[in-house]
Amino acid sequence: MGLHVGVFRQENRPDCRTVFPLLFILRFDVQTGKGWFTDIRHWVEMGSLRPLKKSYSNDVIKTNYHTHNDLCDGQGSILEYIETAVAKDFTALGFSSHAPLPLANEWTLSDEKLPIYLAEVDRQKERWANRIQIYKGLEIDYIPGSQTPGDERWKALNLDFIVGSVHTTTGLDENPSYFCVDGPEDEFQALIHEIHGGSFENLSEVYFQRVAELAGLGGFSFLGHFDLIKKRNRDEAYFSEKEPWYHRHVLRALDAVEGSGIIMEVNSGAISRGALDVVYPSPWILAEAKKRNIPVMVNADAHRPQDIDCHFDESRELLRDVGYSEIWALLDGDWTALPI
Numbered sequence: 001m002g003l004h005v006g007v008f009r010q011e012n013r014p015d016c017r018t019v020f021p022l023l024f025i026l027r028f029d030v031q032t033g034k035g036w037f038t039d040i041r042h043w044v045e046m047g048s049l050r051p052l053k054k055s056y057s058n059d060v061i062k063t064n065y066h067t068h069n070d071l072c073d074g075q076g077s078i079l080e081y082i083e084t085a086v087a088k089d090f091t092a093l094g095f096s097s098h099a100p101l102p103l104a105n106e107w108t109l110s111d112e113k114l115p116i117y118l119a120e121v122d123r124q125k126e127r128w129a130n131r132i133q134i135y136k137g138l139e140i141d142y143i144p145g146s147q148t149p150g151d152e153r154w155k156a157l158n159l160d161f162i163v164g165s166v167h168t169t170t171g172l173d174e175n176p177s178y179f180c181v182d183g184p185e186d187e188f189q190a191l192i193h194e195i196h197g198g199s200f201e202n203l204s205e206v207y208f209q210r211v212a213e214l215a216g217l218g219g220f221s222f223l224g225h226f227d228l229i230k231k232r233n234r235d236e237a238y239f240s241e242k243e244p245w246y247h248r249h250v251l252r253a254l255d256a257v258e259g260s261g262i263i264m265e266v267n268s269g270a271i272s273r274g275a276l277d278v279v280y281p282s283p284w285i286l287a288e289a290k291k292r293n294i295p296v297m298v299n300a301d302a303h304r305p306q307d308i309d310c311h312f313d314e315s316r317e318l319l320r321d322v323g324y325s326e327i328w329a330l331l332d333g334d335w336t337a338l339p340i
Helices: 078-087 113-127 185-195 200-217 244-257 283-291 312-321
Strands: 003-008 018-028 035-039 043-045 092-098 133-141 161-165 263-267 296-299 326-331 334-339
Touching: 078 092, 078 113, 092 113, 092 161, 092 326, 113 133, 185 200, 200 244, 244 283, 263 312, 283 312, 296 312
Parallel strands: 092 133, 133 161, 263 296, 296 326
Antiparallel strands: 003 018, 018 035, 018 043, 326 334
16 A cells, blocks of 8 residues: 545534544555545544555554553663564554652652653664654553643653553542552452452442543543453453443443544553463453444553563454454654554
8 A cells, every 4th residue: 555645624622622533544555546445433633643654564564652661660671672672673662651650659660760761762762763763651540639641740741642541449548558450469459358348340340430531531642451450350260251240331431432532552461471361451342442433552561672562463363353454553753543
């Protein structure tokens, strides 16, 4: 394919943002002379999508925008991830260290390390500009009453993208230790029993309420690990995903994401870290996302350099199986749809 042309219509939203619903993308094959349209029915903020500057083939392109490092909870330096990406013929690599939290912890950037991280990504971006596109981001937690990805603090950092994530269910008043749904088993047990009365159904309901709230708040580029709540549920240790109540919780959250323009990632982090054998979100959830025309992308949530492309071929095949024909990537500074 030699040409992609995006077709937009400008409208004004009730919240006073100027947005462009992307009506369709025209694809034209210069070799065969054939063209066809792809309809995309979701809202996109002004400037976040533009016609492609060049033609990319997703058969060869490799990207990942969920990447940690040894300044937060990852292994390996920023440089080691870049060197691995270049060796694997990546086109783009985005770094997304965990942003500082309003409490002391061992897995996010500290306030002191944040400027060090940002400066190092900027330095390496310039150094490798002729070899690979490097993007500077953060994974920012939504904590009710404390912080959101759209806070002014983050806007001042000149980030290329933001991952919006939910790691727990309540604010710090109820959960001062910040027990997380993907934390160690003892912390996960404490979250269930001390905060949710021993009811996994209640934990699930509140978790997906937080996901829905995050989607409504916006202020970020893509939604991290949609169903992170299942990380400790290997072999259905706590619940079955076939439970009617679980389906209700998931579908309500998907309804909140629908039409927001927020991209949902397919995340292989639980596979590379040995927690699960499946991606986030589960295949049936991706099928429901497709029904709602929620845009998707493929990410590794890499915590080691060698994992930056973990399960990528299988993730793309899964997306094709549930009906997707495109994934999104940040290329040449713009969010771009690529054929799978």
